[in-house]
Amino acid sequence: MSTKPPSHVTGAIGSPPGKPELDPAAAQARPPLTQRLGFRQSLLLAVALLPLGVISLVQGNAWLDAARKQRAAVLAGETLRVSAPVAGFIREAQGAAAALARTVRPLLDDELACDAAMSHLAAVSPQYSVVSYIPVSGQMTCASGGAAYDYSDNAFFQSIITDLRPKVVVNSHGPVSGTSIVLVAHPVIGDEGGYSGYITLALPHSALGAVEPMASSGLEAIDTPAFVTFNRDGTLLTASTGLDRAAEILPQDVTLTEQVTAGQSSFTARTASGQERFYSTVPVIEGELFALGSVPVRETAGFGSLSGLSPFLTAALMWAASLMVAWVAAELLVSRYIRRLGQAIGSFASGSREVDDLDMERAPAEIREVGRAFLRMTDTILHDEAELENTVHQREVLLREVHHRVKNNLQLIASIMNMQSRRARSPETKALMKGLQERVMSLATVHKELYQTTGLADVRADELLGDITQQIVSMASAPGRTFRIETDFAAIPLTPDQAVPLSLLLTEGLTNAIKYAAPDPGESQPRIRLRFAALDGSRAELSIINGTRPEAEPTPEPEGTGLGRQLVAAFASQLGGEVRTKVEDGFFSLSMEFALRPLEGGEQRNVV
Structure with missing residues (x-):
């Protein structure tokens, strides 16, 4: 005569009618991530930390805006400082051209006297390679050093003569000096009140070299600032890299003519080679001469291309770190002990009557008490099952x-x-x-x-x-x-x-x-x-x-x-x-x- 095992007896008296039996595999399967204690605790902590995260993001954004404005101010000041010598030379040339235009009319009929006046100015101002008077006809006969040249068929001269205003232009190949020059021109009023020609002062680009930025300029040591100057027509006058390499530092999608109308401004753009640079435009001579300084956009704090987002990343990383700490704390203090207890309960409910040591000595007191209550309950059930059997x-x-x-x-x-x-x-x-x-x-x-x-x-x-x-x-x-x-x-x-x-x-x-x-x-x-x-x-x-x-x-x-x-x-x-x-x-x-x-x-x- 055989008897039924205790698990059958327990099922007959311990399982409520109509309830399905526990599936051991389902009892031991880990619950979905969204149902675990660590996830829910981290989620609640994330909600609790959300206002602090928003405040951090707002402060980070304000800090980033302030940093950009400070950077723009530093670059603008450095641009003004570096372009100051060029501006000084050009202002001086403009003044000299204006003074000479008012005093040269009595000398226009005396070619020797006119040449002597031009040569004298070139001697006292060696930065000028050529000082000359060019009449409307284009036949230059009055120039320093007694130079003469026929500009009547010169396209560059024709572009100047059509606009009778003081101007600063660039000629990449001066016909007299044979070099790249910045030409400062000022109209000369004739005896009858009309314009008779131009006084022109040629400044060689070699005399307009850019000044190196100071170490205490406020820009990072790893930055390499570059500077260019241009006139109101958007014509490039000088470049710290040389005119032949100026395209390497100029913005690809922003023209110099647009910067003339924009006045003093700061912006970020990419060059033709794809390099991202920070630009600052400063008027050197209002309406006439402008300077554009630029510096590469460098990574900050090792964040690579996300350097602009570093304040936001800092707040996000702090928020994520707090969630990770909450998850680990829940796992170490609660989850692993609850998981052990759940596995023991599931195994006991599925019919196993071997209750192993739960090892909850390091668990919190509340969980240890639950484990002791489970052991007392299993002892009582096993005793009752034995009597019932x-x-x-x-x-x-x-x-x-x-x-x-x-x-x-x-x-x-x-x-x-x-x-x-x-x-x-x-x-x-x-x-x-x-x-x-x-x-x-x-x-x-x-x-x-x-x-x-x-x-x-x-x-x-x-x-x-x-x-x-x-x-x-x-x-x-x-x-x-x-x-x-x-x-x-x-x-x-x-x-x-x-x-x-x-x-x-x-x-x-x-x-x-x-x-x-x-x-x-x-x-x-x-x-x-x-x-x-x-x-x-x-x-x-x-x-x-x-x-x-x-x-x-x-x-x-x-x-x-x-x-x-x-x-x-x-x-x-x-x-x-x-x-x-x-x-x-x-x-x-x-x-x-x-x-x-x-x-x-x-x-x-x-x-x-």
Whole structure:
């Protein structure tokens, strides 16, 4: 006699009806990230730190704006400082040209005197390579050093003569000096009031070299400032890198003409080579001369191309670091101990009764108390399970003994009835006693199955119906009268409340089939087919089919008393089914369909 393991007993008394059993795999699977304690604690901390993060971002943005403005101011001041010598030379040349334009008219008719005046100015101001007067005709005859040149067909001269205003222009190849020059021109008013020509002073670019920036300028030591000057037409005058390499430092998408109209301004742009530079435009001579300083945009604090976002990154990194600390703290202080406790609870709930050491000595006091409570609970449950298992075992033994004694008593009654039937003289009495004996033996067989079954809560239909069929056929067989029995019994578990009436119904139906069964054409033995099968999982059907004699119509009434029909109907009523009979093609069939009763009902009646 075997007993059920404690896990089954625990499931029977500890699991509420209707609740599914715990899946061990599901119990041990880690929950999604969004459901973990560390994530939720970090999320709440993130919400709590959000106002501080916003304040940090606002302050960082203000700091970044202030830094940009300071950088622009420093670059503008440095641009003015570096371009001051060039501006001084050009202002001085403009003043000299204006003074010479007012005093040169009396000398225009005397070529030698005019040359001498021009040569004198060039001698006292060696920064001028050529000092000259160019009339409207373009025939230069008055110049320092007695130089003469015909500009009448010169396109550069024609562009100057069409706009009779003081101007500063660049000629990349001066026809007299043969070098790149900055030409300062001032119109000369003739005797009749009209313009007669221009006084021009040529400043070689070699005399306008840029001044190196000071170490204390406020720009980073790694910066390399570059400076250019240009006139109101956007014409480049000087460049600290040289005019031939000026394109390397000029903005690609911003023209110098746009900077003339913009006045003093600061902006960031990329050069033609893709280098990002910071620019500052400063008017040197208002409306006439402008200076443009630039410096590469350098990475700050090692952030690479994200240097402009460094204040925001600092706040974001601090915010992320706080979240990481919260996550690690939750994992070290709470999550790992809760996970151990959850695994132990899940393992215990799934049936395991081995409770390992939870190792919660370093856990917070509250979690240690929960672990101790779990250990006390498991000890109590294991003790109660042991007592309950012992009680159930005792009841099982008693119930088996009851079934065993009932079976023995019923077999004894059947034996007494068999002895009595042998003494009977009339066939009617013998048939009646034999029918009663078969019914008693059917009941004995049911109790035998209940005694031999393992679970006590159910009976396997194939074993029970097979034993009853074998018993009835052996009692009905005799020399010269044998039967061919075909059985198909499904292994359906039945509660005792259904096993008893079903076995008695089979007894009555099979007894009737044996009584009236006839062999099939060409065969010597009557064939009886017995079938018990599930229909849709919740219903089952018992059917008995046998061949019939043409001259007799079979009925489920032994000896014509009607008792068999009444018993069959009564047993079917106990099962909640209805008996159907029919005769077709020489075969008589008896079938009964009923609903299978859930085994929980049988379990509760046996345990309570």
